Amino acid sequence: MKGNKKSLGKQLLHWLPFYLMGLPGMTYLFINNYMPLAGLQIAFKDFNYAKGMWESPWNGVKNFEFLFKSNDAFVMIRNTLLYNILWIFLGMVLGVGAAILLNEVKNAAAKKFYQTVILLPYLMSMVVIAYLVYAYLSPTSGLISKMIGRITGSIPQFYQEPKYWPFILTFVNQWRGIGFGMILYLSSLLGIDPAYYEAASLDGASKWQQIRLITIPLLKPTILMLLILNMGQIFRSDFGLFYQVPMMQSALMPATQTIDTYVYRALLKLNNVGMSSAASFIQSVVGFIFIVVANKIVSRLDENSSVF
Amino acid sequence: MKKKLVSILTAGAVATMTLAGCGGSSNTATGEEETASAETSEGTAGSEDSTSDAAIDMSEEPYEIAVQFIGLNESNNDLEAVEAAINEITLEKINATVDLQPLFIGDMGTTTSMGIAGGEKMDIVTVGLVYAMSSAVKDGVLLELDDLIAERGSAISEVCSNVEAAQKINGKTYAVSGYPYPAVSGGFVYNKTVADKLGLDMHDGMTIDDLTAVGETLKENGMYLTSFSNSAQLNFKFMNSVDVYGASGDYGVVMDPSNDTTVENIFATDEFKHYCETVKTWFDNGYLPEDQMTDTTSVQQHFANQKVFGTSTAYTPDQIAVWTNPDFETGIVSMDNPIIQTSFVQEMMLGIAATSERPDKCMDLINLIYSDADVANLFNYGIEGTDYVAVDGTDNVITYDGTANADHSGYYTSFMHFGNPITRHIVAPLTDEYVNDLEAFNDSAVVSKAFGYAFDAEAYSTQAAGISAVLAEQLPLLNAGQVEDVDAAIEKLVGDLQTAGIDEVIAANQEQLDAYLAGN
Numbered sequence: 001m002k003g004n005k006k007s008l009g010k011q012l013l014h015w016l017p018f019y020l021m022g023l024p025g026m027t028y029l030f031i032n033n034y035m036p037l038a039g040l041q042i043a044f045k046d047f048n049y050a051k052g053m054w055e056s057p058w059n060g061v062k063n064f065e066f067l068f069k070s071n072d073a074f075v076m077i078r079n080t081l082l083y084n085i086l087w088i089f090l091g092m093v094l095g096v097g098a099a100i101l102l103n104e105v106k107n108a109a110a111k112k113f114y115q116t117v118i119l120l121p122y123l124m125s126m127v128v129i130a131y132l133v134y135a136y137l138s139p140t141s142g143l144i145s146k147m148i149g150r151i152t153g154s155i156p157q158f159y160q161e162p163k164y165w166p167f168i169l170t171f172v173n174q175w176r177g178i179g180f181g182m183i184l185y186l187s188s189l190l191g192i193d194p195a196y197y198e199a200a201s202l203d204g205a206s207k208w209q210q211i212r213l214i215t216i217p218l219l220k221p222t223i224l225m226l227l228i229l230n231m232g233q234i235f236r237s238d239f240g241l242f243y244q245v246p247m248m249q250s251a252l253m254p255a256t257q258t259i260d261t262y263v264y265r266a267l268l269k270l271n272n273v274g275m276s277s278a279a280s281f282i283q284s285v286v287g288f289i290f291i292v293v294a295n296k297i298v299s300r301l302d303e304n305s306s307v308f
Numbered sequence: 309m310k311k312k313l314v315s316i317l318t319a320g321a322v323a324t325m326t327l328a329g330c331g332g333s334s335n336t337a338t339g340e341e342e343t344a345s346a347e348t349s350e351g352t353a354g355s356e357d358s359t360s361d362a363a364i365d366m367s368e369e370p371y372e373i374a375v376q377f378i379g380l381n382e383s384n385n386d387l388e389a390v391e392a393a394i395n396e397i398t399l400e401k402i403n404a405t406v407d408l409q410p411l412f413i414g415d416m417g418t419t420t421s422m423g424i425a426g427g428e429k430m431d432i433v434t435v436g437l438v439y440a441m442s443s444a445v446k447d448g449v450l451l452e453l454d455d456l457i458a459e460r461g462s463a464i465s466e467v468c469s470n471v472e473a474a475q476k477i478n479g480k481t482y483a484v485s486g487y488p489y490p491a492v493s494g495g496f497v498y499n500k501t502v503a504d505k506l507g508l509d510m511h512d513g514m515t516i517d518d519l520t521a522v523g524e525t526l527k528e529n530g531m532y533l534t535s536f537s538n539s540a541q542l543n544f545k546f547m548n549s550v551d552v553y554g555a556s557g558d559y560g561v562v563m564d565p566s567n568d569t570t571v572e573n574i575f576a577t578d579e580f581k582h583y584c585e586t587v588k589t590w591f592d593n594g595y596l597p598e599d600q601m602t603d604t605t606s607v608q609q610h611f612a613n614q615k616v617f618g619t620s621t622a623y624t625p626d627q628i629a630v631w632t633n634p635d636f637e638t639g640i641v642s643m644d645n646p647i648i649q650t651s652f653v654q655e656m657m658l659g660i661a662a663t664s665e666r667p668d669k670c671m672d673l674i675n676l677i678y679s680d681a682d683v684a685n686l687f688n689y690g691i692e693g694t695d696y697v698a699v700d701g702t703d704n705v706i707t708y709d710g711t712a713n714a715d716h717s718g719y720y721t722s723f724m725h726f727g728n729p730i731t732r733h734i735v736a737p738l739t740d741e742y743v744n745d746l747e748a749f750n751d752s753a754v755v756s757k758a759f760g761y762a763f764d765a766e767a768y769s770t771q772a773a774g775i776s777a778v779l780a781e782q783l784p785l786l787n788a789g790q791v792e793d794v795d796a797a798i799e800k801l802v803g804d805l806q807t808a809g810i811d812e813v814i815a816a817n818q819e820q821l822d823a824y825l826a827g828n
Contacts, residue, residue: 049421050448050662066773071804072781140599159602160790247602250784257781265780266773269555271417271443275773 043281047274063278066266072257080258083166084234087173091181091230092223098178099185100211115186119179126240133172133245159247162255169256172245173238188222189215224298224305231294235259235286259283364672366403371669374431376420377408378723384410386690386718394686401680402672413437413723421447423661430661431670437723441483441654442762450482450659456671457481463679467728470750473760474653483657484674486725489746490652491753493644494548495623497631500639502531502617512642516546516586522617523595532616533595535607536587536788546583546620548644550574551756552651553763553817556783558775560763560814565756566647569825571818573810576802584798587789600788625745629738646753650762658726677727684727689735690719699736704743707736761824763817774808 039053046059067073098118105111121129136144137158149155158164196214205213237258246252263279299306377387387408395405411419417439423430424447435444444450457464461484468475468488475481496510496519503510506529508522523533553559553571560571563579574580590596597603597615610616612633621627623642631638658677660670676683689696689706695713699705708714734742765772782801791797 048446048448049425052425062770065770069770069808070774070777071807072777134602138599138602249601250781251601251790253781262777266777268780269558269776270769270772272769272773275769 039277040281042274043277045274047272047277059274061278063272063274064282066275067259067262067279067282070262072262075254076257076259076262079255080235080237080260083169083173083237083258086170087177088227088230088234090170090174091177092227094174094178095181096185096216096219096223099182099189100215102182102186103189115179118182121176122180124176126238126244129172129176129240130244130247133168134247137168159249160251162252165246165252165255169241169245173241176241184222184226185219188219192218220302221305224302225307228291228294228298228307231290232287234290235283237261239264364402368403370399371404371666372407373404373666373669373673374407374409374429375673376416376432376434377410377721378413378416378434378437379410379721381412382410382720383717384719386695386713389694390686390690390719393691394683397680397683397686398673398676402669402676404666404669404673406673417443420444420449420661424449424663427663429665431664431666432673433659433661434656434723435483435659436486436654436656441657441659442477442764444659445477445482446766448662451662451664451667453481453483453660453671456660456667457484460668460671461675461678463675463728467678471653474650474762475657476760477762478764483654483659484678484726485653486656486658487653489729489750490655491624491646491648491750492548492652493623493642493646493753494546495621495627495640495642495644496618497611497621497628497638497640498618499611499614499636501636502526502614503639504637510639510641514641514643516583516643520586520589520595523590523593526617527594531614532597532610533590534619535597535600535603535610535616537600537603537607546643547574547579548622549647551649551758554765554772554775556779558772558779558810558813559765559768560810560817562756562758565649565758566754567757569757569821571814571821573802573805573814575798575805581794581798584786584789584791584794587787588791588794589789591789596789601784601790625742625749626734626738629735632737646749647756648750648753648759649756650759654762656723656725674726679728681728681731681733684732687726688721688724689733695719696733696735703740704731704733705736705738705740706733709736758821758825760828761821763820765813768809768813768816771809771813775805775810775813778804778808 042053042056043063044058044060045053045056046062047053047056102111102114102118105114124132134142136142139145139155139157139159142158145155145158156164158168192215196218197210200210200214237260239260242256242258242261243264246256249256259279263276267276295306295308377384387410391406391408398404398406411434416434416437420430420433420435420439421444433444433449435441435450441450453461464484465472468485471485471488471490472481474490475483475485496514498510500510502508506525508525509518510522519533526533549565550557551562551565552574553561557574561574562569562571563574563577587596607616607619608631611619611631612635614636620643621631621640623640623644623646628638628640631640658674660667660674664670677687678684685692690713692698692706693711695711695718696706696708697711699707708716708720712718713720729746730743734740778801782797782804785791786794786797786801
């Protein structure tokens with residue numbers, strides 16, 4: 001027993017530096033992510049700045065009502081969910097595809113160049129992107145509008161017809177996000193032992209067979225992990241994308257209204273902290289449920305790939 | 309991994325928490341302070357009632373009063389010099405100094421409410437503009453001023469005597485108006501050079517139907533009548549004499565407030581329909597720019613560049629000064645009768661923070677701004693000779709031209725209109741006549757029957773949010789004349805507003821208004 005204790009002490013001593021190294025990060029995580037959990041109560045309170053968070057009176061679920069008591073409720077929830085589901089899967093396919101293609105580029109300088117170019121849009125502000133899109137689609141001076149106008153004889157009114165926007169938003173989102181989305185895949189690819197490929201090519205496997213039978217299976221844990229984590233964002237939307245890029249046009253709302261833009265439009269003048277917290281609360285709870293469910297499904301299919 | 313997961317889940321909550329963190333930790337302290345200051349003010353009220361305005365203790369250490377200075381991020385290079393000049397007067401008269409704290413107009417609401425919650429030093433705050441007095445009172449930001457004004461605000465009571473009713477909420481005064489002469493009518497500002505050249509008939513009392521004819525002539529000559537842009541706010545300047553509750557009539561309107569007190573839904577009225585049909589004619593006939601909805605250039609700029617002929621605007625005796633331009637002559641016509649309403653009085657106001665340590669000093673300063681034209685001029689325009697110069701041959705007219713401040717880099721704010729407008733300087737091109745014009749204009753105005761009444765929407769925030777979202781979605785197109793079918797669009801708008809609960813809100817508004825009228 002004595003020896004055992006000593007070894008425990010030794011063990012602690014051995015690990016102590018590592019715990020100390022982790023301490024700043026843990027402290028940050030605690031302050032930034034755990035302490036604020038107490039603030040979730042604001043969603044259920046009639047918040048008053050002078051009284052503060054703890055003293056403000058409770059008001060049940062009244063803060064949540066505005067989200068559902070509207071003819072828009074169905075449209076915004078549908079838009080948020082469908083865009084997210086589409087983009088999670090599309091982003092996965094395109095991200096993996098781009099990572100594989102980029103990984104095949106052998107010239108190091110060219111590889112860096114392509115990677116930077118693909119990543120660049122991710123670093124741009126949505127307002128800038130909105131005007132880039134406008135430069136192509138503006139009815140009076142847009143490049144694409146003018147070209148279509150020349151060919152077909154009538155200029156499409158992109159900013160007045162919602163039907164174009166599911167495509168435009170998807171395109172913009174993927175164009176902007178793919179560079180960032182592929183980084184994790186790319187780094188996993190770099191970790192794959194080249195010996196697999198060598199052995200495969202010696203056995204006469206084609207490039208496509210190598211990708212299908214070596215790369216994808218080895219990427220699977222990364223793909224599934226990202227899929228599960230992305231599920232947490234399923235009830236949220238990129239405000240800049242849905243508000244700025246369609247130039248705030250109300251005619252486009254059937255295709256561009258999401259939960260976040262609705263909350264903005266509804267509370268812009270009211271400035272109600274309780275109601276905006278309520279919206280955020282719902283988004284978090286739904287995201288949580290989706291993560292847990294997705295994780296459950298993944299662990300059923302493949303026990304080693306689930307996140308927890 | 310789990311931690312990462314939780315961190316993602318809580319990410320949304322984090323933003324809220326940052327607020328909550330400040331509010332929570334400092335909350336007790338703020339609460340105590342508030343009670344303490346309330347006690348002090350009651351204490352002073354009791355002990356110094358008899359001494360009235362003269363109760364200034366010159367022997368104590370001068371108190372530094374923090375004053376919000378609302379602007380658009382101007383550079384304000386002379387801010388400290390102006391402070392020093394103000395302090396020279398205030399030290400002598402009220403034994404206090406001021407600390408002007410520049411604040412961007414868009415941050416007013418959050419900065420003020422967070423400052424109060426966070427227990428920051430706050431004394432004189434500005435409300436109105438983008439942070440309505442009613443919201444500020446609801447947020448617990450403002451101190452009740454009745455006792456303080458009675459005790460040490462004689463100049464305020466005098467200058468603002470006509471608008472006192474509108475400085476109150478539930479019978480208690482919370483702020484002092486920057487507009488003691490609040491009459492406003494609707495007007496149309498236009499390019500007079502072009503109007504004269506084309507022989508356009510622009511006259512006071514014209515209607516939007518008259519403007520249709522003007523638009524036709526302009527179109528033949530290659531100029532747009534006006535541009536509405538992507539505005540979610542109904543263009544009430546064409547319907548000025550209605551009493552509006554909520555930014556776009558969200559809580560209903562009184563259509564004829566000089567004779568009537570019936571609250572109704574403006575979007576279901578014939579007047580609104582007529583407006584929508586008229587602007588649709590304008591758009592269909594090409595009087596309005598085709599790309600107005602996606603155009604982010606302001607109508608002011610289009611007017612200055614002579615792309616549009618004019619625009620609807622509020623009509624007051626000094627409004628034309630805002631629109632003058634070196635390239636052409638500007639004209640303005642009145643399209644409505646002047647009216648005095650609560651909302652105009654509440655456009656820009658000074659209040660005292662609920663957490664101020666020395667509300668008495670704050671009141672002394674506000675009173676000084678309203679009694680001493682020198683102090684008001686310093687706050688409004690800066691230092692004479694440096695920031696502006698007097699115009700030769702006039703009594704009270706000044707100009708920025710020819711000074712280093714001509715580009716507004718020294719000291720300038722569009723949102724510091726406080727003090728007595730009769731004694732304060734006037735900026736050219738207005739003339740000394742302005743004072744008489746202002747008084748005459750206000751005398752000619754009818755006072756809304758509901759003057760002083762403001763709707764308390766607190767119990768209806770759910771409906772208000774829904775209404776606001778519906779209007780943001782559907783109003784811009786109607787407002788700019790770009791709907792396919794006016795009748796169908798209005799029908800959908802009214803239907804969606806009813807789903808959002810506008811009828812309930814209007815009924816509540818009517819009930820509160822009736823109670824207010826019965827109580828007065």
